[in-house]
Amino acid sequence: MQFKRGIKMVLQYGSGLLIFCSIVISLSAEPARDSLYEVRSPGNIFIEKFRSEPAFDYTEVVEENAWRARFIRWLSALLGGASAETTADILGFLFKIIAVGCVFFALYLMIKTGIIAPWGQRKKKFKRESVDTLVLSDSDRYRKLLGEALKMRDYKSAVRIHYLNVLYLLNEKELIHWDIYKTNASYIREIPSEKREAFRNLSYVFDCVCYGNFEIDEEVYRKTRHYFLDFEKEVGA
Structure with a gap:
């Protein structure tokens, strides 16, 4: 009887101890539900500072x-x-x-080249195509076109005709090789040295008269014409 009573007491105390241990273990495993914590995040200044660093630039x-x-x-x-x-x-x-x-x-x-007129000037309604093709033509056509320009009081075109006639004469004398795409500077380099300075001055007069931003009257034309006539005589026209 005593043996059975001892076993019964052991079972009673053992079951109680087992229940107590399970409660302790469950309480220790469960996190504290009533603890407070603060969520922290980096500020904008902190973020921008690192964005400005090349090492952190992932663009x-x-x-x-x-x-x-x-x-x-x-x-x-x-x-x-x-x-x-x-x-x-x-x-x-x-x-x-x-x-x-x-x-x-x-x-x-x-x-x-006369494709457009300078600002403030009206383009002359002269036969510019005829003037531009005058070179390598004949002297009769030169005189005809010059007469037409003077009749219309188109003195700039008249000076242009004089200059183109000079190129025609130089080409005829084989002092230059005329080409429609050549510039006056090309002819100055090409012409023989003994006539180069005179032709350079003539080209300067031509540029001032034909491309200067002013009108040319009869008096200016007459003063200009003798430069061309003198050079034509020098060439041997």
Whole structure:
């Protein structure tokens, strides 16, 4: 009987101890539900500071054309190690200057060849095509066109006819080789040295009269004409 009573007491106390241990273990495993905590995040200043650092810049950069990148690096080294951005700005500025220069040069050529009239002047309704094809023609046609220009009081065209006739005579004497695409400077370099200075002065008079921004009256024409007549005599017309 005593043995059974002992076993019964052990079972009672053992079950109680087991229940107590399970409660303790469950309480220790469960997190504290009533504890307070603060969510912390970096401020904007902190974030911007790291964004400004090159080491933390993860912006994807598109690779430029290889030749353009090499050229910018070469130009940057030539400029004493300037940054790529500065070099690109300088290069863009130079391209703009070249483009503007090309436009002005094209306008100059159009004015010089008579395609357009200078600003503030009305283009003369003279037979410019006939005048431009006068070179390598004959003297009779020269006199006819000159008479028509003087009759219309178109003294600029008259001076142009005189100059083209000089080119015609120089070509006939084989002192120059006339070509419609040549400039007056080309003829100055081409003409023999003994007549070069006189022809240079004649070309200067022609440029001033025909491309100067002023009207030419009969008095100015008469003062100009003798330069051409004297040169024609010198050539042997």
